[in-house]
Amino acid sequence: MTKTAFITGINGMDGSHLADLLLTKGYKVYGMERRSSNANDVNTKHLKDDITILNGDMTDQNSLLRCLKECNPDEVYNLAAQSFVGESWNTPEHTSEVTGIGVLRVLEAIREFNPKIRFYQASSSEMFGRMVENPAKETTPFYPRSPYGVAKLYGHWITKNYRESYNMFACSGILFNHESERRGIEFVTRKISDGVARIKLGLADHITLGNLEAKRDWGYAPDYVKAMWLMLQQDTADDYVIATGETHSIREFLDVAFKYIGINNWALYIKQDPRFMRPAEVDVLRGDYTKAKTQMEWNPDTSFENLVKKMVDNDLELLKKDI
Ligand code: NAP
Ligand code: G4F
Secondary structure, three states: OOEEEEEOOOOOOOHHHHHHHHHHOOEEEEEEEEOOOOOOOOOOOHOOEEEEEEEOOOHHHHHHHEEEEEEEEEEEEEOOOOOOOOHHHHHHHHHHHHHHHHHHHHHHHHHHHHOOEEEEEEHHHHOOOOOOOOOOOOOOOOOOHHHHHHHHHHHHHHHHHHHHHOOOOEEEEEEEOOOOOOOOOHHHHHHHHHHHHHHHOOOOOEEEEOOOOOOOOOOOOOHHHHHHHHHHOOOOOEEEEEOOOOOOOOOHHHHHHHHHOOOOHHHHEEEEEHOOOOOOOOOOEOOOHHHHHHHHHHOOOHHHHHHHHHHHHHHHHHHHHHH
């Protein structure tokens, strides 16, 4: 029997990769987008004949309920969020509304419409923040360091609470950083791959960044959306850390990206600006994905080096089209 999935945040990086995956599995896919004055479909243009877009907003309870009534899904993937950590200090209230309380709204809509729907919440390694244990696993205490991390923690606990209160099949994936060719341009990996490609093509002579010492556990988004789907196919609802187990600094990312285009002395091309520093930094993130590996047979397939090279290759191709 054909399953139906409803994805919030369809136009985001993960939403579009998840839609790609679910279509290959024969799902009927509905995605939610919010109103925008300009089309925001760069990641989903290729899907327009294969999925159905519904309009709604994470800050509007009735719109979420209407979306569920319209598509009657078996599975809901809640990927919508104000997902940029840096922005969360500028708009902490908005971030809390969308990224935190928004999760409650989706859960309430499910509870009212059909509590048998399986629910995935996009939790984040930002909840570990100032890591109490390295690598972090499902039982590691949380210590968020940004309004975004605090909002995600609310979303995480309310998901667990609805599972325990109403016996709903509600799971959280605690995903460590994952990137792809579709990553938003303000995130550091895409900013670097785009900047490096511009330098290679003679379109720019430097990249301006913030803290180069921070370390992240970076994986490849198409590998990570498989884990989201797997969580909703298990016999019981649970929470899982999804990570690579490796951590690399921004400097290492720069090193691989620049060397790939033939530049070794890359420091000459980097400027630093306090504008890109954060009031409270997460210095290092690294995850232990043993539970996902043993219980769901999930593994990350793409290495750090390949991830960087794929992103640089993609930006080179995109920019060449405009020259
Ligand atoms: P993304 O590219 O920023 O996508 C987020 C999506 O949420 C966008 O499509 C955005 O729509 C939508 N959205 C924002 N505010 C909304 C609102 N008020 N109503 C409806 N939709 C709204 O993020 P991503 O990297 O794909 O991440 C997907 C989810 O996983 C997010 O919840 C993120 O916090 C979480 N997460 C990401 C990572 C990671 O490393 N990527 C790791 C852990 C957790 P617009 O296009 O209109 O802005
Ligand atoms: O790429 P970032 O903005 O990602 P961040 O803050 O780790 O958040 C991402 O991963 C989270 C999972 O851990 C997600 F929940 C979240 O939604 C998002 O997808 O920054 C990474 C690091 C930070 O330490 C930042 O200070 O890069 C450092 N950085 C240095 N220069 C910079 C810059 N970050 C950005 N965005 N821009 C810079 O110029």
